[in-house]
Amino acid sequence: MLRKLIKAVKNPQIIANVILWQGSLLGVPLYNRFHARPPLPPCGNLPELTEIYERMKRDTDISDHLPFLFATAIRQQPRLMVELGTRGGESTFVLERVAKLFGAALVSVDIDDCRNVTNWEGWRFVQSDDVAFAGQFPAYCASEGIPTPHIDLLFLDTSHLYDHTVQELAAWMPLLADKGCLVLHDTNQHRTVRRQEGRYMLSIENPGVITALQEFLGCKLDSSQDFCAVCGDWLVTHRALSNGFTVVQRLGLDSHQRR
Numbered sequence: 030m031l032r033k034l035i036k037a038v039k040n041p042q043i044i045a046n047v048i049l050w051q052g053s054l055l056g057v058p059l060y061n062r063f064h065a066r067p068p069l070p071p072c073g074n075l076p077e078l079t080e081i082y083e084r085m086k087r088d089t090d091i092s093d094h095l096p097f098l099f100a101t102a103i104r105q106q107p108r109l110m111v112e113l114g115t116r117g118g119e120s121t122f123v124l125e126r127v128a129k130l131f132g133a134a135l136v137s138v139d140i141d142d143c144r145n146v147t148n149w150e151g152w153r154f155v156q157s158d159d160v161a162f163a164g165q166f167p168a169y170c171a172s173e174g175i176p177t178p179h180i181d182l183l184f185l186d187t188s189h190l191y192d193h194t195v196q197e198l199a200a201w202m203p204l205l206a207d208k209g210c211l212v213l214h215d216t217n218q219h220r221t222v223r224r225q226e227g228r229y230m231l232s233i234e235n236p237g238v239i240t241a242l243q244e245f246l247g248c249k250l251d252s253s254q255d256f257c258a259v260c261g262d263w264l265v266t267h268r269a270l271s272n273g274f275t276v277v278q279r280l281g282l283d284s285h286q287r288r
């Protein structure tokens with residue numbers, strides 16, 4: 030402890046970091062207290078989307094993205110969706126509603142036991158390391174009577190560690206359907222994160238997911254800004270707020286005649 034203290038006194042950057050961190054621990058909740066979320070916008074007349082907007086009031090690390098996850102998933106008109114990382118079931122809540130609308134299969138994978146996050150009978154939960162499970166996935170689909178192991182929507186929200194994300198992309202992306210899309214949360218993780226409507230939340234400094242994604246796509250991306258990019262045959266759209274939310278969609282341009 031004393032050694033740490035001496036090291037800190039000798040290095041002004043450490044002191045500045047500590048002050049900044051302690052300041053944000055106090056400052057962020059205080060700031061948010063005076064910048065409450067405005068009323069949620071009208072969202073039309075689909076009950077499932079209304080439920081999702083209601084769910085946003087829980088103010089979790091992913092709540093700002095839930096309607097966008099819903100929109101991305103319904104555009105896929107999915108038959109099979111896979112969720113990697115379930116925890117308390119925020120993303121599961123959204124994907125379950127999409128699965129019910131389209132009669133799709135939803136398989137969620139988590140290393141922890143998350144089987145109680147929903148009581149929907151159609152839901153399939155697998156407690157496993159997701160990289161290990163990818164190799165068994167085609168056989169799993171066959172044993173579950175899922176007609177095809179090709180995934181229309183793959184949602185990735187697990188450890189956020191660089192090495193693990195590299196392995197996840199290598200293991201799961203070959204299972205994506207031709208028109209399938211990958212959705213990643215936490216592609217812009219920093220200690221203090223801007224939320225929707227100008228509020229803030231505390232998080233961690235971690236470029237693991239975006240670094241692994243850039244390497245996978247072979248493309249430089251700036252996750253601090255909203256953007257749309259084309260990397261090879263992939264269309265990438267990105268929301269920078271709330272830890273980042275990125276959608277990667279195969280374009281299939283190679284198989285079409287360009288006009």
Ligand SMILES: C[S@@+](CC[C@H](N)C(=O)[O-])C[C@H]1O[C@@H](n2cnc3c(N)ncnc32)[C@H](O)[C@@H]1O
Nearest residue numbers: 114115116118119120139140158159186187188
């Ligand atoms: C950020 S949380 C997921 C949040 C969830 N998507 C939501 O919206 O509520 C990350 C989850 O990934 C799981 N996880 C971490 N490493 C994993 C691994 N190797 N395989 C499967 N799940 C893993 C954790 O147990 C944790 O529940």
